[in-house]
Amino acid sequence: MSSQPLPAPAPAAPAPPAKGRRFGLRARPSSLSGFLFVLPALVVLVIFLIYPAYYTTRRTLYEGAFHFGFFHYLGIDNFKELLTNDKDFLDLSKFPPGGALINNLRWLIFYISLSLLIGLGLAVLAVRVRYERFVKTAIFLPMAISAVAVGIIWLLVYSPNPDIGILNSLLRGGGLHTQSWLGNPSLVNYALIFAYIWASVGFVMVVLSAAIKGLPADVLEAARVDGANEWQIFRRIMFPLLSLPISVVTIWLFINVIKVFDIIYVMTGGGPGTSSRVIAFTMYEETFQNGRPGYGAAVAVIMLVLIAPVMILNVRRFRSEKVVA
């Protein structure tokens, strides 16, 4: 992305001091030093990002051998197989459709919207309670736990044994049938999503609550003086002013969804069967478990294609933000 076409340099004769993003290989000697400054970062990027991305993309065209070499050229067969013939990845033959891609879509819808909703609600409410710091710390705490530990905690919460699983013990206490949260293919994805929301809602809350605190007090004051009630203030003033932090958080959540892996690996291993696989998990499973590096690379490239537009959007937004500032 660093090689994006750059805006043409200003025609004015005395060039302004070169800004970081204005460098170019064809630039005048005076900006050569600027280039040199970014060179180390560029070298690192090329070694650790651009080259691996190229390598992975090239690998999608091959079947691949166990040492990840370019072996047995297939053309785009990997993609064809993945998108049309792999029921574990995309299965449109039944309703509701299934497969890792659809599961990821489920994650996208429920994880992002619920995290935002709960996070925003908590942020708005947390500011109003006396024990704000305590409440916030408690809600933020799961953020500090590694995803593996989160998985293990929720494995216990969801345990089918009501003496271990708190959820089933509640159901039993209420005289209801216990549920196998992770053993039921139609529940497992939501159970995983909920566990992950628990782990990330704290971050959403902290970011939004900081943004709320930064809102100009006089505007809110003026609205109150004009007789707006609290809901109107939230709906008409706070919410529009919070649109930037909300979109930043949304992008963060989006990226989380596309790369979600650890919690699934720990809690279900993609199962029962393959019903809780997502894209990132499929990539791992195909590359390392099933030993199909080319096929796994194809999954990785699809993942990249899905994330890239959002990243570009994100970078754009940061730029425009700079201009505003």
Place this chain on the structure above:
Amino acid sequence: MKRRRPFIALFVLLALVVAAVTATAISAKPAKRNANSIEVLSLWGGSEKDAFLKVTAAFTKATGINVQYTAARDFIPDIRTRLAAGNPPDIGILPRPGYIGTLAKQGALKQLSSLGLSNAYMKANYTPGWLALGSSGGKLYGVPAKANSKSVIWYKPQSFKKYHFKIPKTWNQLLAITKAYKAKGLVPWSVGAGPSQSQWTLTDWFENIYARTAGPAKYQRLFTGKLPFTDPSVANAARIMTQIINNKYVLNGVQGVLGQSFVGGIGDVFGTSPKAQLYFEGGFVGGIALQQVNTALKPGKTIADFPWPTIKPSLDHPVVGAADFAAAFKSSPEVTQFLKYISTKAAGTIWVSTGAVNSPNKRVSGSAYPNVLARAEAHQLATAKTFLFDGSDLLPGAFGDTWGFALQDVIQHPGNIKSILSDFQNKIKGQF
């Protein structure tokens, strides 16, 4: 500005040199391992790992060679990545003969004879059946390290006594006990085949039933790719499996099965607040139950096992079992010494005295086993008329897991058995 140019050129040169050095450093071969130490990678944890560490401690004491033990629960990805990086462990302990074949074909394993463990030496310590499983293409790669029977069912002797149940000899008798438990308001079975990665218990259910309904010959052909999974015998065995694994007879129904782990299922039956009466899995259940689940259990009174009953009388009861094999990725005198050591009677005796494992070594005597459960298992293995290796472990690569996923599907949708099996057959076709 212009005067700075030589300086800049120098800087660029320096940067390039640094980059080049880094690149060579990255591509350079990994540092040579400590001459007097070897690395052994295996998926053993808990009681199995402790037992192995006792053996390696004795080895270090005898030879002065240190053993670095690396545990990799998910061993296939671990070995794959380390091979791809050119940095495999010295020795890997592989639970799947199918995977030994896969690795041997890639040229990743060293032949035992090239390491100084001659065929005659191996034959003196192991029966031909074991050696065949550690071989690929007629060449010997794996030293059988530990073995387990998977043809035992775990029950509570006190409960059997209370209800006047006899040890079932046939499948129908087992079903009768299942129904009797149910009629008394008890949950007959617990099955742990769910998160995370416990689907293999279902493959063991299937294998025992298949061996008893289709016979050893078909069993061998099915799991070595010579008989398709669409053969009617497969669907038949899968259907028999659902006579017990269904919503009626297992704890929390089929979805309870998919939500429970292998160890969790043992806890359902033998834990401190048990909920079910019977559990099926291999001989290793004993060690886990006694050491990890409930230390108050009394072998022979509150926990014991009986052999899998026969289904077709003519086919008797073949023993399905599994074993782990030690195979070398590198050759060195230390590796040879280690493989030689673990194949001795002395090492086998230390190993089995822990009660956690059985030794496939024919020179280890029965009296070395510490309790009645371990001894019974050793006896079953030693006297089996027909021994069949765990079929899912014979499948190539990671298909053992995929087969487990298919069986998870089978118990949820017993009406779709045919299409589930043909989907699986399509996946595995051409993989042997």
